[in-house]
Amino acid sequence: MIKNKFKYLLLLFFYFLPFNLFAQDVILDALNQEATRAKENLRIEGSEKPYFICYNIYDVREIDIESSYGGLTKSKNKLSRNGQVEIRVGDYSFDNTNYSLSPVTIMKGRFQLPIEDDLFAIKYELWQITDQQYKAALDEFAQKKAGLQNRTFSEKVDDFSKEEPVVLIEKKNDYDIDVKILEQKALKYSALFKKFPYIQKSVVNIKGKKGNEYFLNTEGTKIRKPVNEFVIEIVATAIDKKGNSYSDYITVFVNDQKDFPKDEEMEKKIESLAKKLDNTLKAPFAEDYIGPVLFSNEASANFFAQLLSKSLSGKPAMLSPGSNQSQLIRKIGRKIFPDFVNVYDDPLTTEYKGIKLIGSYKVDDEGVKAQKVNIVENGVLKNLLMCRKPSSKVTNSNGHGRKSLNKKVEPRPANVFISSSQPKSYEELKSSLIKMCKEMDLEYGIIVKRISDVAVFYDNVSSFGTLLPSSKSNELFVSYPIEVYKIYAKDGKEELVRGCNFANISLKLLKDIVAMGNDEFVYNFINKGNSGDLPTAFIAPSFIIDDFEIVAEKDQNKKPYFMKSPVFSEK
């Protein structure tokens, strides 16, 4: 008897061990079982069958800490399993997608899974949402067919591309975030601002996401990848006596909270931020200017990021009225940059000169393998970024279908590298700028060293949001610079100026670039867009652009505050 039991135990041991180590993932099992069941049997008599089903699960702990002047204004900490299901009826050439009559995209197919690993309970949720979404897809399909009945199309473009399935199961990540330590950091950094009475507003924001992302579709793609995103954002606003306000920021992106810089290093960054704002307050006002402008590397990477991010999408306009597409689609094969400029996007590169690129990934959000895409070769536009919606010229995805939770995928940049085949040193660029000024009889040239970060300013600088073009429009936009210098032609002396903005931003400007540097800068940022807020990197060197327009924005003429900040009023 005893012997028998022992044997039984041994058997169990051998049988279950590999299971526990590798295969056992309740979420994957549940997704697999429900997807298979639905693909095989989900059908309403007389209606289309689903030909494609895919599930996305974000199984993450998310924290959001906010602090000002030593007080915690927010500390959110939530573990949740949010998901989304996409169902396509019809076939790859014509299905229920790429047609929407409503001006607002209402994201359907969202759901929340139980936070415990219970196969039945998870499958139950999936079953319900899959059923609902199937019916919604049938509605969409009928609406699209009706809407397009009287229209003829010169060329027929498929609705969905066929792609190789990918199986990538990475090591399962935990959800452990030490919130207390991060709260302490936020409190400590925000309290430092009590030293700077000229800074009237300041906020320290620490955000983190940790866990796993799942993706599974009925074509055989099965993915589990870890999510590790942490960021510190600091924004400070100084206000002069007339009420002109100036903001500046710090962002630090890391994979793990342990990788955040040491407190001493952060303190130095904050000191330097404060010093910069102090200098800005004391600086003379800028004047209107048209002429050569040098964008130093940090400003350059941010400038390209804002100018190009939206335009790099190769996705054609939807079939429904009012939908638009990137201006660049019609320029493929045409020159958009000078000869010496090359641009490519490579999600597979994770680091550049030791600096982490936050736009990296192995597989995109449609489960397609990431690929390097050559966008511009010797100044000529070669390719644009594609997701699984084909265009008349490009039939397949190039691994750039991206989105955040509860959004619809669009082609979005990952890590965009911009470089020159004739790189110059920064000093050479400066000399060229001075030379150009002299030739044009200009007293001074302009150097833009830093530009405001859209995502960070949007959340933390009052009324910044009103400057942005609507998310639906195709209007190009580059947010205002925060560090601008005059460089005098006669002696090369630099002078900080304040209160100016860019004017007449268009893609045509790119042709006016006359020289580029060799000092590539990594600009990591959160790229806001219709398919969500996505971590993205632009890597670019300094450049000189001719005939660039800068407009002065003197007195904002609005008294921002009637009283002094209480943090400083008693000191």
Add this chain to the structure above:
Amino acid sequence: MKKFLLLLIVIPLLLFSQQLKDDPILNAMNSEISRAMKELKSDDGIKPYYIGYTIDENAIHNISATHGVLTNSSYTKSRYLDVDLRVGSPKLDNTHKIKERVMMLFPPPPTEISLNDDKDALKYRLWLETESSFREAIQRYQKVLASTNLNILQSDTSNDFSIESPTSYYENVVEPKVDKQKWEKLVKEVSLLFNDYPQITESYVMVSFNTNTKYFASSENSNLKHGRTFIRISIKASLLADDGMELSKYYAFDAGNENELPPKETIVNEAKKIIDQLMKLKNAPVTEPYVGPAILTGKASAVFFHEIFGHRVEGHRQKNEDEGQTFTKQINQQILPDFLSVYDDPTLEKFNGATLNGFYKYDDEGMKAQKVTVVENGILKGFLMNRSPIEGFSHSNGHGRKSPGNKAVARQGNLIVKSTKTYSFEDLRKKLIEECKKQNKPFGLLFDDNEGGFTNTGRRSVNAFKVIPVIVYKIYTDGRPDELIRGVDLIGTPLTCFSKIIATSDRTSVFSGFCGAESGYVPVTAISPDILVSEIEIQKKEKGTDKPPVLPPPTKSIINEEIEK
């Protein structure tokens, strides 16, 4: 007499003064109020005449489960700040109602303020919010001045803000210790019951502990800290009938502390009852529109009174020109049958042992909660008032309420309907049958439970109400057993309804919930006996077009599925 009054005010002030002085939040509020009252001044000399700060703190444990598995187990704490800043004078200020088109798709989120009691951090946020409120107030005030010059006089020319004496109160609010494991286990266990009923498409069991602490300080020297804990265990389940009609049932246990919560068996029984009722409802016949006599049992009539009556005696609606003003000119006139009286008493914490959600000590304008007699023996005696006076009522009676991010208006607390013409429930049933016979109706209706309702008090659309009943029975006059029916909405116009109340029962029921209106969601309770009405109108409930799920629900284990294939 005057001296005596003075003493009355001074004594409580002395009692609380030390605690108030030591409270870091009230401290920060007071110091910013006095700074702002002194220093805030626009370029053309406009200054605030009143500033009131409210900080609303909520510490919430939410634990919920579906199918025996946790869907949430979280603790969140938030603090929201609201600033009521007024320029002009109590006679006419920036809050004056004017005709304006405001397009508000999503109201802005309420302002968050420091969760720790750091003086600088608190004051910093108070200052920012005061600045922006002041800017808004000046702009609005200019609009008010321009508009009062242009428009014809409104019929009610009462002041915009009532003059009140300051209030002072201090209590420590203690968050209860929550045994997370115990509750997680319980909600999982109860939610597991629904696993045996694949027809029930959605179900959950949830327990929430909400400790609400309110801080209030004003330039009139009011200083308050008060709060309470509200615990609710709720069960909800829903299913789709074969014709696509969604049927759902909800039940909640409320308590002020853990000891008052029912034992597990009671909760399990309630869940079983929900399942049982849903299963019966699924197969119940859909009824045709009907006009005739009916009994609304306590919970249904409580919601009925809250919607069709309560909202129409909220004071601020009496002077808003956009409102229907059903009762505005009816003070001292009979508006209900003479056997009915209606009170609103937020000071009641319990009623027959039930915890009341509409209980509070001070309202959101810092006024002491008061019992208000709205109707006495059928005669309208008063309105629920906040600090917005109306003709004949120049003071607040402690009903100014709001949720964070909104401006307080007059709202209900605990609405209580009392009757002097009572029968036992059995006799009331007999009276229903009698009434049916009198009207030559083969049956009457019995509304036994409902999920809520809404009403429209405005002028622009029909001044009507709708109550959404869940459990409705046909009571036949020929002695047939009662028949459960589904898919009805109770509709009507308020004025005609009241005159049709014939009698009430001698038992009362309590319905607690959250009421949404222009000042946000506030906790409320309505208490009423069962009522018999000679005529009520029901319409067919709007039906969803969704078919029941195509596939059967998933099976419980992998092995079963293999066999099925």
